[in-house]
Each structure stands twice: as C-alpha cells, then as structure tokens.
Amino acid sequence: MDKHLITRGVQRSPFWKFILWILPWGMLLGWGLYGAYLCLAEGLNQTNMDNRFAFGLWIYLDLTVIAFGAGAFFTGFLLYILKRHELKSVINSAVVLGLICYSGAIAVLMVDVGQPLRAWFTFWHPNVHSMLTEVTFCLTCYLTVLILEYAPIVLKNRQIRKIPSYLVFEFNLHKLMVVFAGVGAFLSFFHQGSLGGLYGVLRGRPFAFREELGIWPSTFFLFILSAMAAGPSFILLTTWLVEKLSRKRLVKHETLSYLGKLSGIMLTVYILFKSIDTLIWINSTSPSSGFPAFEYYDRAAFGTWVLFAEVVVFGLLPALLLLRKRFREHRGWLITSAVFVLAGVALNRFVLTIQTLALPTLVFDEFLSYLPSWQEVATFSLVIAYGVVLYSVSFRYLPLFPQERELAQSY
C-alpha cells in the first residue's frame, strides 16, 4: 500500500501490521494530549506538584531524556569533526532520537511552566546569571539545529528525492553537516552542563549545591560527562531494540561494540570525577553549610544504597564491563551494560530532582513525598508515545540505517 514510500532494497512489514503497531501508541498519544490539555486549560492544580515539590515527574523526564538524547550531538561530533566513520551507520538514527528527546522535553516544559505564553520573556528579559536562561537559549537553538539535521534524512525519502530542487537542497545541507555538528556540540555542551548547574547552584539546597569550578558548579561538568556516557548507550540500546522488533540486522556488531566502548570510556571518566565530587561534597561543601551529609541518607527509603547504586552498581560496574572487549563482543553483556549505564544516569537525574526536593532544609521541616497525578503521567507518556510514533514512521520511510541494505544482502 505504501511500498512506493519505503526505501529501496529494504524490507518493511505489511502496512496493516504497521498500523496495528502504531495504533496503541496513537491511543497513548491521545491520552497524553488530553492530560496535557487539562494541565494547560485548568492549570497545574491538575498535577500533584505543590509549593514544596515545585518540580516533579516532568522536570525529571526532561533531564533524563535530554541526557539520553545527548547521543545525537556526541555522535555527530565524533563523526563529522573527529571523523570516526564507524558511527556513520547510526548517525541518522541518533539524529532522530535526539530530535525526539529534545522536542519532547521542550513540549513538556511548555506544559510545566505556569505561563507558557510568557516563555518568550526569557529572551526578552534574560537573566544571564540564571542556569535556566542558558538552558532555554541552548535548547531552542539546538532544537533548530536538530531540525536542520533531520531535514536531509527526510529529504532522502524515495518520493521526496524525486523532486530535483529538494535533492539539491539536501545535498547542500549535507555539506553543512560539519557546521551543524560543531554548533550542536557547542550548544549541547552548554545546555547539558547548565542542566547540571540547575541544581548545583542551589545554595539553599545543600543536598544539590556544589562548589564552583570556574563559573560553574561541578555538576555542570558531571552532567556533560554523564550525558556523553548515556548518549551512545541509548543509541546502542534503541538500535538493538529496533533490530529485535523488526527482526532485521541493521548495523554491524562492531558499531554497537564501538558505541559501548565510547560509553564505557565516558562513564569511567564520569565516575571518577563523580566520586571525587561526592567526597568533597560529603566532607566539605555540605557540612560547611550546616548540613551533615549522612542525614541525607537517613530518610525513608533514601538510604546510602542510593549512592552506592548510582556510583557502583550502575556506574563502576557497567564501565568496567564496557571497557573489556570480551564483554563488548557478547551481545548479552553489551546490552545489559548499556541498560545499566542508562539506569545510572536516570537514577542520578532522579536523585537530583526528587531527593533534593524531598529532603528537609529547616530543622523542623518534614521529609516529603510526592506521587505524580495521572495528568502528569499522561503528559509523560505523551512524550514516550510521540517518540515511538515518530521513530517508527522515520524507520519505515527514511533510511535510518545505511548498513541495513548491505546487511540484508549479505544474508
């Protein structure tokens, strides 16, 4: 039915099967849109956030997907600037993933702020000292870059290619890819960092507050590093997942192995700095603000196991696995390690968003709990569903994996 739209030389499931796959995601998307609509129309009283838990599921989601989406800039940077051609076979997929993550994050952010119509004030009355200003500027610019990077992939569609002027445009865009990759890397560096800085600057929250290195708190750099570790793992994992779901080989194992290696290296660096940072924080930064650090791990379910899980189980362990070629060659270990990397980064974002707010500051404060409302969960799943749909459509109609045809023939 839609055969003429599908890339030449690759096999895609019948159209009805595709619709059957999309349908539940579409329904989830609809539910999500309804939840988001309620939040926009009725206000954020629809959520379970409150004055004390002013950030919730959404900010956590934003931080996590943007870290996962870091694969787009990191891969682009390695491919176009450092000329690591191994990554050519996943770059298109990485760009789509990046686009999904960033646009999804921005969409949720627009629901999250109380006055989305005033969002442009940030450009109008920017407070240059605010990490959020930096985030907003870089995110908006980088989303533009991602759209420009996504455009040539769309233009590669079989039918669109038939229009000559589009082909020329695509060709020219392609020549500019180096520039985009450079700009993207620059912008990403800052907003990934600023997202980390978001919490690091919170002097009033000694659980999150970190000493400054230069003009940025240490979390600024930790976020960049952890995002660079998470990005490749996320591409690795999605590629593997798409292979499983579509029952096709899409990239060579070396590529996946290379992504794993990248992740492993970055994670090792990250864990090293994270450990140093944690030690400084426990022994100096936090106590000097009058907050004994062990108290943080003395509340409800948030024991020291959280820190252990973040640094050792989901940090050191996958890092060591991914650094060893033997484990990388093994599919099972490779995928498990990637999952662990992502879990570690997600846990880090969770701890910074949720634990920071749950912990008391004043002596007579209580430890707080928060459970998102269904409207929040719906808006969250809106992004997931949107991501799956956009990726599925892109996978079906656009050449996301250049090696696919070659691998299909070799079978």
Add this chain to the structure above:
Amino acid sequence: MDQATVKQSRYGMAIDLDRCTGCGACLMACAVENNVSPGRPTVNERTGTTWMRVIEVQDGRAFPAAETAFIPMMCQQCEEETPCVSVCPQNAVEVDPETGIVGQIPQRCLGCRYCMTACPYHARYYNWWDPQWPEGMEKALNPDVAPRMRGVVEKCNFCHGRLHDARAKAAAKGSREINPTDYIPACVESCPVQAITFGDLNDEAADVARQAKSERAFRFLSRLGTEPKVYYLSGRSWVQRLADRELARSKKETVHG
C-alpha cells in the same frame, strides 16, 4: 536618581519567638493586605498561599513535657547570593538596591518554579489556581495591591503597597526619606504581642538593628551564607538550636515540625 542623596536602607525584621503565641493574626493580616485569595475547597498546606506562615514546633519531648514554639516564617530577604534572584531566567525577582527588599514581579513571571526549589525557607508560593473571591468581596480588596493570576509565583515583599504609600506621603511633604512610622508591614501592625519589630537595619538607632545584635538573636540556616535580613529572638536554647541542622544535632535532640 542621584544615588548619593538617597539613604540606602536595609529593611529587616526581628521576631521574638518567646513572645509569639501562634495566634495567626499576622498570617491573616498579610493575606488581607496583599489580596491573597481564599483557598479552593481542595487546597492544603502544600498548595496554599500564605506569604506569612506560622509554624508550630515542638522540642521533641513526649507528653507531658513537650514545649512549643511558634515560628512565623516568610521571605527572609536574603542579602548575599540571594538564592531566588540568580536562578530566575527572566529577571522576575529583583533586589531593590534602595531598600534591600527582594521583590517579585508576578507580571513577568513564567511560572517555572525554579526560584521555589532554590528557596530553603519555602517562602515562595505558586498560584496553582486563579484567584477567586466570593461574589462582592472583590470590592473589599486592598486598592494598593494588584491580584496575581494563575501560574505565577509570589511571596512576601515587606508589604510593597505600604512602602509605596509611605513614599508617596514623603513625596507630598517634599522629602525623599520616608518616615519610619509610615512604613509598617501588615504583620507587624497586627501582632497582638508586638513580637515583630521592623525597620532599617542600617539605622543604628532603630529597634530592629538593636535587636538583631542581641544575644538572643539568630537567623535560620545562616551557614548557607545568604545573610537573611529577618532575625529571630529567643532565650530558650532549644529554640535557638532550631536555626541549624548541625546545631540541632549537636545536642542530640530530635525535633518534630
């Protein structure tokens, strides 16, 4: 304006916790003065708007020994590294250099709530609902303070409307300096036991400056280094130890809010 001729003020407060009885008159007067709307039926302690909030604290001992203190908590008007000012992406929070008062511009606020996560005193409130008054009550609003709409953050500003009035009064007399008796925030005015002293901390003769230097004076979370301009006074050692976690721990006492 010629800065040299205008006196630089640092408005601050000293709140005597040994006097405070937890009656709540300050809390109500604040809400009346600043046109804060009544809560919706489902509002609770965490979604309500109380620029001035009085917190009941016990010393952690059990029946019948428990001792109680009441802590009026509002924006502490941090002077250094003001946590909420630096985080706002669109300059909706500003410190007035003339008065030292941390001001909120709700008309410019995006509602991102970053400032709320930054405030260790939980003194900032978000409008989860549009304000709503029972029919006719809008005619009884304070003419000096504009109501805020849904989706923005607000907080204590030492009764900005009253500062404005005091300035207008001074200007009518051809003076730039306001008369201290003309500028008294609503909570200070309404306290039945005069537990709150307000004034210019730079004015050595002012009661508030004297009290801030008293032996009984302390500030909450002062080790964060934000130099709040709201001082608390108590002669009770367990109350003084509430200032800081390290202090509270040092005496091996647990405290319940």
Add this chain to the structure above:
Amino acid sequence: MPLTLTRRDILKFVGGSIAGIMVTPIPWKLLDDVSIWTQNGPWIPKVPRGALTTSFSTCALCPAGCGVQARCVNGIPYFLSGTRNHPVNNGTLCPSGVAAHHLAYHPLRLKTPVQVTRGNGTIEVRPVSLDDVLRKISVASGNSTGAKGSLALLDQRPGRTVSLFYRKQLARHDHGIYLVSPTDPILITQCLDEMAETPFGPVGYHLENVRTILSFAAPVLDGWGTPAQTSPMLRTRHSSEQNAVKVIQIDSRHSRSAQLADQWIPLKPKTEAALAFGIAHVIIRDGLYDKRVIGRRIPDFNIPGKHSYSDLIGRFTPDHTSELTGVSSDVIVSTAHSLVARGPSVAIGDGDSGGGPLGKEAEIAIWGLNILLGALESNGSIVQRREAPVPEGFSSKELSPVMGISAIPDHSIGLLLIDGSDPGDPLPWSLLERKLIPRQSLVVACSPTLTGLAQHAQYVVPTPAHLEALTDIPTIVSSATATFSISAPLLKRPEGMTDAIEIMAKVFETEGSMEDLLKQRTSAIFATRRGCVFKAGTGTTVPITELGSPDEFWTELTAGGMWTDDPIRSKPFFQFHFMGRAPDAYQRMLDAGEAVSPLDGPLTPEMLTVLPYGRRAEVGGAQLSPLMTKLYQESGLHRSSKVAVLNPATAKKFDLVHGEQGILATACGTQKVGIRVDAAVMPGVIEIAAGPEPIGQAGNEIVQEQNILELIDPDQALPWRAFRATLRKA
C-alpha cells in the same frame, strides 16, 4: 537650489525614520511595558479605586468587643486593625477579627428567607417570602399553648440589650422559654445564687493584681479575657521579670493556653473538681489560709456533727486526688504551696467554646479554692461589679428567667426561634432536637448565613451580617467593671435583610427596633453619669460627665467608643455556703469529686476519650471569613473540625497512621476525620475541634456541617467536655 520633494524622498524619509527608531530603545521599551502590563488576565478582578477613609466600630464576633479601625475604599472596609488605646484591645485584633470585614461576602450568605430541606449530606434551600415565614410562625405560635408545647427562643448571644427585650416579651407569653447555651459564666451566676447568704451580684476579675493564675481549662491565654488583659501576660512569657504573671494551666488538652502557660498540669478528663478539692486539701492541711477570715466566710466550713466542707476536703488527700486525676501528689502539693507563696493568686474555671462548661460542681469546687486563696478579699483579684444600667421596664422581675437546656422537658417545644446561627458557645443540635415535639414543631432561625443551627431550621430569615448590623456588646466575664459598647454598621446592608428583633417583635405582636432599644439603653447609662467614655477618634478616655447629652454619648459609642463603669470601691461582707444550701449538697459535691474520668471508664480497649474544643470566635462557620482557609487548610496553625489529634503511642496502639483518614464513632453516629499525631497530647484521648468546618459549599451544593458534638449521647450530655468513642481506619 530649489527643494523638491518627490514621493520617493518621502518614502525614503519614512523608511529611514522607522529604521532609525528601531535602533533606539523606544519601540523595545514599549513592547516591554506592554508585555508586562497586559499580563494579568481580564478575568482577574481589578482592585477598587476611590476615596480612602477611616471609620471606627466595635467587633461583635466574640464577647470581648474589641475596638476596630477600618480603612475603607469607597466606604467599604478593606483592612481592619485594632483601635489604638482601646480599653479592650489596645490596638490589636485576633485573626478572626482581622478578616471580619469579609463576613458580608460569606459564600453561604442568604439573600432571601428560605425553606431548608436536609437531604443526604447536602442541604437544599427554596426561597420563600418573609410573609410566608411569619404566617408559619403565627400558626405554630398559636399552637404553642401548654398542652401543645411551649415557645422557646434560643439566644445565641445572651446579655445583649435585645436579649432583655426577648426576655421581657417571653415573660408575657404564657409558655415562653428563654433558652441559652450552657456556659460556665451562666453556671457561676447560678452557683452564686445558690451559695450566697445575701445576693452577691455579678463578679469580675481584676487581673492587674494577680501574680499567679490557676486556670482550670479556661483558655486564659487564648481568648478568655480581653486582649488588653492577656497581651501583657503573653509579652512577658519566658522573661525573667519578677512580677510577671505566672499561669498554671490545668487542662486535659494540650490547648493553646497549655502550650503558652508557664506550667501545664495535664489531668484526666472531667476530674477538675477532684483536683480543686485536692489543692484545697493541702492548703487547709498545711494551714496556708487565713483562718480568721475563712470561718466567717464559709458557714458550712466546719459544722460539728454534720457533713461539712472540711469533711469533704478531708477526703481528697494528695494520694487519693492523684489516683482520681492522674496528677502526681507532689505536683498537687507544690501547686498548692506556690499558689499561696506567689500570691495574689486566682483560680479561673471556664470551659472553652467547643468543650462546653466544666459543670456546676466543678465551678463550686474552684470557687472554694478562690475563697481559701483570699481572691475575694479586699486586695484580691475577684471583684464585684454592677451590670450596665438598663432602661426602665427591664428590671429582672419583668424578665423571663434564663434557662439552660437541661431544665427543659423533652418533647415540649412547639416553636423554636433561634437568634443568630453561630454562637461563641455551640449547642449540639441533638440536645435541642429532643426538646422539640416530634414532627409537629417549627424551627425558625434568624441568621445571615446558612451555617450552624440555621442548617437545622425549617425556615431561615436572613439578618444583616457582621459589620452590617447594629448591636451592642455586653460586659465580658473577665471585666472588673461593667462596660458597654456598640457595634455600628460599617457596611450598607443588602436589600431583604431583617433584624432578628423585627421578626421577634412580630411574633410577640409588639414593636421593636434595634436603634430605639439601644438608644434607650445608652440614655439609661448616660443618666447615671457614672464611668468614663473611650473616644475612638482621638484614642482618649474622658469622664462621661464631659459629654453634654445622651445624643453625644450615642455618637461616640456608634463611632467605636466604649463606656466603662466606675469600679465598686468597697467590698461588702459576704458569706458562702460552700456546698450550697441544698440538703444533698455534700453528697453531690462528693460524687462530683469522686467521679471516675472517662479515661478510666469500663475496660473496653477500643474506646478512646474525645475532648472537643473550640476557639472563641472561630467555632461557627458564620464567624469565619472565607480567607480563614489560610489558618485551617493552607497552614496547620489552627485545626479544623476535620482533624483528630492523638498521641503517637495511642495511634500506634490502635493502628492509626498520621495523615490518613479515620472514622470516629459513638452510638449516636460516625464522622470522618483526618488523623494527626502529636507527642504532646495525652495518651488515650482524641483532641478534636467542634468547629470550624471548612466552608461547606462544593459547586452549587451546600454540604451539611458535621459537628463532633453531634456524636454526644444526649442522655448523658452535660457536661460534654469528654466522651467516649472509637476511632478506626477509614
């Protein structure tokens, strides 16, 4: 060279100008300003604009009668504060008073007379005409003759001038009953009548003299006296001042006064009489009283061969008292000694607005303590005072007696008229209901709002709200002298509001107007030329003799002024029969003292003891500004009637968790409450407010109020300050 302008030149000039302006700040600043100042949605109310004025009046929300200064815009009050130098409040107001100007906009405000139907959890109202209501009353009133029941008027604010009017009219009616909520001040008056050898008259407290206050559950630091009396005590708490007043609070509840007092002595609920006897025992045992005086003061102190006061007291040894009350014998002894050592001392017994009175016997026991402590002697702090003068025709002989609810037979009231919906002292509807003739009685309330007892009436006639109505403030129980002030309207009343006096006058087929009545009263006061007048406008007090005419006096009173009587200089010799003169007095007092606390009741392990309470001027919904959500819902400072507080150990024992919902149940019903644990609360009890209730309107439905007092067993209701109930997880 001639100047020629082509169209092109003009276009270039305009274009250039526009481009030029764009690099100046003008357009950007303009955009900036527009973006800021257009950001408040059009649906957000605009603040009122208009003339700013200041007016004075008197707050009528509670018996204190604080002076109120109102800042107004267009004549409408927008900020209330206390009148400077006012003898009652000296510039301060309580939180209810601060928001009192909102009561005119109460969400449950009535606009027309209504017929009320109670549905399942909600209330429906149907507008009716005033004539309809009057016709119904007239029929019921005609029926209210002896056999068919009596006509009762429940006065929720006894002691006002209009109360005298009601009593006068009821006295003329064959079966008229003047009914009030039971309170300790009313009980004390009854006790004194019973005990005094010669009529004693009203008493007041001269707290300026006192160094130690022994409070039996009275909210002395939280609304018992006037702010002018309590503020100085509160200001010197925790100070090292030698003469600072020391407050010893005897209270089963961890009440606000218990929190603020210098010493809190928790005792088992309903054992106040035993503790008073126990302290008296130590004073007598250790000879700490003035023996010369006491023998003469108390005729029944020691009667050979008969049960006497000293026999009674003799039984309450510290050990025995300790067993009964749960207070350790050391504390009983040391309290007795410190009361004498740190004199002058006074014992005050008065239940709060929600818990109701301590009871007659407990009051007599406390009264005995006062005589032992010398509080009634010439340098003591309990003083006699006069009543504020009343106009001719209102002498006590011409008035219907004041009746408590227990004096009325069941199923005897055919027509119940209620003045005011929300009293300072609530009366449980279940108690009232059983006094009504089933299915044949008519209940009509005059109330500004559909709250409190008005929710139980068949018809409600809307009256002007607080600060719209003209009313007077009688003397507060704590005052050492008679006082009189008037709450004059600051707001114009809406169409369709009727003063309760007009309805009642129609019922009794007579004439009545609040203004005429109050003018008569002020003239009567003025005629005595006694006392002095506080003028709100200047903040000064002048002798009444400086005022030229009753009209001038009226003008001052209606502008936030206040009249204060001269104190009675000499104390007359008095004698009290300590156990009263009734033959069974000894046994009655003994039973009261030996009564077992509900806490020690029969061993049914699931039973907890409920201690209801209420803060003055905050118990009833009609007294609550919609903004009071700040205190009850948006902060935990005051607790609403939906929150049950208990000791953590008790909670654990009954498997109840802080923050969860529970079901409170007695044989008379159940109520849903939120559970809160508090380490300071006595184990085994539940502290719960009798009000206020979060304002009961969800959407267009009016939700029925649920008062904890409705769970009281009407058979053994009085006093209801402690009763047994179960609390389980919802």
